[in-house]
Amino acid sequence: MTAIRSVCVYCGSSLGESNVYTAQAQILGQRLAENGIRLIYGGGRIGLMGVVADAVMKGGGEVVGIIPNHLHDWEVGHTGLTELHVVDSMHTRKRMMVEMSDAFIALPGGLGTLDEFFEIITWRQLKLHDKPVLVLNTEDYWHPLMALIETVIERGFARRTATTLYTVVEDAEAVIAALLAEPPPEHAARTSKI
Template identity: 55%
Template sequence: MKAPKSVCVYCGSSSRVADLHKDTAHALGEGLARRDIQLVYGGGRVGLMGIVADAALGAGGSVVGIIPEHIQSAEVEHTGLTELHVVDSMHTRKRMMMERSDAFVVLPGGLGTMDETFEVLTWKQLRLHDKPIVIVDVDGYWRPLLGLIDHMIAQGFAQTGHRALFTVVNEADEVFDALEHEPEPSLRTRTQKL
């Protein structure tokens, strides 16, 4: 696959996390900017969200933030972005993130990150898109989630092929190699609106 022009990053807004997670967010943001890949993310300036955005901006990158008005103050919107879109709902935010991105990268995060991740995985399963999804399993953070997906498959609630909906890497530098080796989109996606 050719390198994406824009990558959506899902990640946590908490700052009370291990330095390893912060370092990974910084490395990813910097890596995106160095490769001239636009960052699309949730628009906050705190936690891993703020770190990935600041790192991309600091390295001369382009950053698009999309934040719902009802959580604008809670996530402390980032005012130094290339573009900041304040939208009416979480649904609008997720749809815009999907539309503005060529690929998705999942860093450690909480319930919101899981919600975004499962929605983009489900949309891919339903062939509403065919964009790469890379999960960054820093220090085994996502291992329980990956185990749950394997359990769903073993119990017959998901198909074995659903494991191929995403790629798992262990650190930020591996994201770019994973994106480059992702197969070209099949163009079999449905034309249904997201």
């Protein structure tokens, strides 16, 4: 596979109800920094977003945040990053995150994380990109989501191959190995159509 130089992380702007979510986010940030993988994320300083970014920065890694101006104006933008791009819209933010990343990881999060996860696997299904997508299933957080996707398949609204659009890992320690195990891209990305 081509080298993974930058990883986009989708996750909550809240910490959630378990300290394990925070611990796993910190471990992921540490491992990204140790492996020289740049973090691309939504630019927030709060919740799991801030935890991952802080862990990468503390480990000497690079962090690029991309935040729409309306969220930046609410003073939730992280000011201690390698780069912070303040953009005009959520659409611009998402497009830039895709273009700047070699892979994607979904940590526990809320509706925004669900939106980003479904968009990125849909774009992979449509062959707009062929970059790895990982789901970090901390404490079985994503089990209901995986069950929903199974229901969609069983009811005839998606093919069984939909489950090949992403890889589930149970622990942040397994993320780097999972990224390296991903097959090489089958086709060139067409991000200009995103």
